[in-house]
Amino acid sequence: MGLTSNKMLVVVVVLALALFVGTVWHWPRLSRRSWRAVGGRVGLLFATQLMVFASIGLAANQAFGFYATWTDLFGRERGQGVVVDHGAAGAGGGPLQVVGTQQVTVPGGSRPEIGGQIQKVEIVGRTTRIASPAFVYLPPEYFQARYRTRTFPASVVLTGYPGTAEALIKGLQYPQTAHELAGDGRMQPMILVMLRPTVAPPRDTECVDVPGGPQTESFFAKDLPDAVTAHYRTGGRPRSWGVIGDSTGGYCALKLAMHHPDVYAAGAGLSPYYRAPIDPTTGDLFRGNKDLRNRADLGWCLKRLAAPDTSLLVTSSRAGEKGYRSTLAFIRQVRTRKPTRISSILLDSGGHNFNTWRREIPPALQWLSGRLGDR
Structure with missing residues (x-):
């Protein structure tokens, strides 16, 4: 079992x-x-x-999706998620393979044109050789005849660490929330690409291109959007893509939007932090490379690098979140760095947990939807 x-x-x-x-x-x-x-x-x-x-x-x-399997729980999942064997074009060896489907738990969910569909996929990075499972939510409009030529905006949705991609569906209910918001006209239909940032389990790579190790940032900045765009009707322009995540995923979302505004027009961090940690779960991420370490510090990037033309959203709580003060400092810093734009959701109380993030996800998805578009 x-x-x-x-x-x-x-x-x-x-x-x-x-x-x-x-x-x-x-x-x-x-x-x-x-x-x-x-x-x-x-x-x-x-x-x-x-x-x-x-x-x-x-x-x-x-409830919270910390571990997916027994090997994950006991730290025996050692695979680095690296693939070296790519099939030839046209031989079923594309960068994205659909391996299963499931319905969205909404009224009429058994019919994709009413409830949309969740597809389980395997993604292989063409340049990074990283392989990662993911879930792709396709809105009902994707299956409706009148939208058959339409392209849709897409957002990458990231868990925290260790996290499981299933938790984004069962615990945080991203597909159900997107379906409800779009049905009420509060957001546009959007494709969601849901996965965890842990692409080299059990190591926490913090979305960093590790010297001599997993090129995680490049996977999320190039390989993942390229693979999804090649398989689904997503837009290819920068305003077509956003990224959202919680905790570690929130840090990754902000970093990807700041480092790659040509790919991600907006990034939303739910309870994020702003600097990659170094601890037993990460190992040595930078191998003595000071430039790489500085680049993983979002505050340093705002001070020393050109301000990116992107939109950022951060969330925190006045009571219950240890990162509240650092979030206020980040907001103040971004406000002085045009053309970067900053928005926030600040709750009176709420912890670093699923219950708090479920309160923030609906307005965050609405915010994200308002900054993306590709028709």
Whole structure:
């Protein structure tokens, strides 16, 4: 049974309940002071608490999408996500392959022309040789005959670290929210390309082109848009693409929009930070390259480099977010750097979690939609 399966959660919850009932039932028999009785009490209490904590952990993982598999959880996922074998053109070896489809959980979702469709895809970077799974949400209009020649704006949607792409669908409900907003006329129909920034698991590469390692920034700046545009009816102009993400994904979104305004017309960071960290999950990202380290610091970029012609959105909360003050400082800094434009969503309270981001995603998608267009 998979780590995120409902069956696994049900089994563990049932075991926890059974152990709790068994503990209450057998406790009188184990009330003696013999070593055997004491050992029985310790064993039952330990097993019961273990199952309770496992139930809570599995439920939290399903809600927040921290880990996708058991190997991911125990840090045994070591593959670097690098592909060297590219099929020939026309032989089914394109940069994007659809490997499955699923309906959007909205009324009429079984019909793509009403509910849209989510396609699971495998993307292979032509230049970076990075391979990454993703989910692509196609709006209902994509399947309607009257829009058969229309191109659609697209947005890359990124999780935090470690995160799972499934959490963008189940936990943060991006397709459902986009469907509702477009249906109400509050945003234009948009293609969403949903994936995690962890393209070389278990390493957190912070969307950096690591010297001698994964060229993550180049994958998101060139290979990913090229692969999606080659397969779907997306626009090819800079105003056709946006990027949005939370936490690590929020930092990546801002950085991609700032470093590549010729690709991304807008970037939205939900609870972002503004400088790539160096810790055990990242390893040495820069290999002593000072220029690369400075470029990964968004504040440094605003001070020392030409201001990019792009639009940025940042979110935070006055109470509950440790990055609130740094977000205010970033806003002040961007306001002095034309032609870069800055907007914000500042909540009175909210933590670094899915509940807060679900409150911010609808206005963030509306904001993003208003800055993209390709008809």
